[in-house]
Amino acid sequence: MLKIRSITVSDFGPFKGEQEIELPKEDGVVIVYGENMRGKTTLLNAIRYALFGKVLTRGSGEIQLHQIGNWESAASGKYGFHVVLAFEQNGDAYQLTRECRVRPGIARPMSDVDYIEESFLTKNGSAMGPDEATLELGRIMPETVSRFFLFDGELLQQYEELLRSESDMGRQIKDAIERILGVPVLTNGRADLSQLHQLAQYQEAKAAQRNQKTQQLGNLHAELLGRREAMQQESARLRQDLERLKVTKTAREEQAKKQEQLRALLGQRERLQEEISTLEAKIEEREERRKNLLTTAWRSILAPKITALREQIVGQLRDLREQATRRLVQVETTDAIRRALSNGNCSLCEQPLTEHTKQRLEERLVELGSRVQDIDFDGEIHKLETRISHLSQQQADNSIAVLQEISIAIDDFRVTKTTTEDRLRDLKEQTEGLDESELRRIYGEYEKAVQEIAIVEKGLKAQDDALATINTDIIRIETELVKKGGSDLQKERKRREISEGLRNLFDEGVKVYRDKLKAKVEKDATELFLQLTSEPDYAGLSINNSYGLTIVHKDGNSIPVRSAGAEHVVALSLMGSLQKNAPLRGPIIMDSPFGRLDSVHTRRVIHTLPNMASQVLLFVYESELEPKLARNELKGGLRSEYRIVRHSARFSTVEKAV
């Protein structure tokens, strides 16, 4: 097991002069605190540089060596840098130094060519030769598996790629996982033994050709082996093509998905533009109405007077109607008296009128005649009704409430329009440069890849069928050779048989080991995940053929989509499980691993860290992981703390926290 003892950097990035971090012998966690831009990622890169001679950006791009040296040292004429990594592996003490210095004769280096890079490895105090050192380092920490030991927490979401079959990144990660788990020991063994078996077959054929008794069979055997080799080469070529086409198909699918998203955004952009046009039309219509209302707005000043006048006229109308009724009664009474006086009889009871009654009726007739006025009641009533109607209309048209309502509506429409315009502006930025023809091109290439895959798969099947046939023929010939061959063929036959048996053993071993690994990784990752997650409804994780992990709900269903935080927790569970099951073990060195986690998950991860690896080195900023929380959760498991101290934008030092 690899254990780092110390890291010393000199003029590396912001670290001017020599800075050292010592890691204690005891298992546990060491934390280096530093705010953004102080040099946390640089320290991770320093370890990577010592081991592999590479310095990476956050996006995994390589940084030129010329850009790594400390700027302030360079300004004072001191160029170059070096890193020393002291570590132990299986009881041996190693010291690895990698340095980059200016070539002789170069006063002021301008690019990587102006530097010489050298590395030295000592084992238990003795220097190792360059080739020996390379082999030794390859055994201790192969670069292909470094992603499981040295990693940027922000890149943990890459592990989601394992859930996408045929993704290029997913395939790279799967290969790295198999590498750390030791699968290549068996796959390489299978490849070597397969090659040795084929060589043994050729040797057997040659031996048979040398003997007259078996010469004919030997010739046929050699011919079949030659044909099979050509077919195998063709199969390998087709398989390579198939892999390439599948990668192209997946890449175009991904591109198309991105383009689809952009196309959806474009559709949204058009909808928003339409919405804005509708709102503009509504605003225009309301403004027109408001303008019309405002032209008669003066009437609103007269509204109280109009109301009073209308009420007065309504009163007059009421009086006039009463007068008209009284007049009607008067006329009818006068007519009845006149008829009675003319007939001499009562108009109601038909009895003859007495003189006294006649006298009273004549007096009444005179009284009634004096009250009757000559007024055109119908005409007067009509005039008053018309005036009331006009005044009512004036009142309705001048409603201030309507004007206010329209103004509020206009304001609302304007606010909605401004919001919509903001959204449209954002969308325009997102969709800038979107080209429909690009989408067609991508779909075209995708379709082409799909068609070519179908053709290549068909070709491969035909090739595999032909290979099966030729293998049957080869076995038949070999059986014949066993029967007819003499002692001169015995050793060749034995070589062929044993190499074939070993190849088959390793072939089966690959399948059995992979199945065991997957079951073990799934089990251990589930155990870790359940310790890390705060969601009680999650039952665990399930693994696919690429070691991709899916969250399983306790109802047995998979959780198809997960957040960045959940992805982080799943990836950490996978890391811990791989550490547990890998023949190759080492420290976990993480840069900003808690950025996407809430405080509950951060606490749980911190608590679980000592179970994930025997040595853990964290580069964090304080708001990501509070020192108090780390101390409380880790207790004795926290071995030491360091702090990166800023002196200037280009000068930081590492100091041990007291």
Next chain:
Amino acid sequence: MDILSTILELRQTRYPNLPADLVKEIVSIETDFAEDRAEAFKRVNQALERHLNTSSGNDQC
């Protein structure tokens, strides 16, 4: 998870005629030279030849 125990268990149950020592040696070579494929092949070939030479005349693997 032990690669060697997996492969030896499989040998015992499915390929008992194959020599356990040779299987062990091949696993060891592939472990030590995982990063150097040419060297691994050369050493596996040598191990196989050594086995054939030491067990010559004996048809049992």
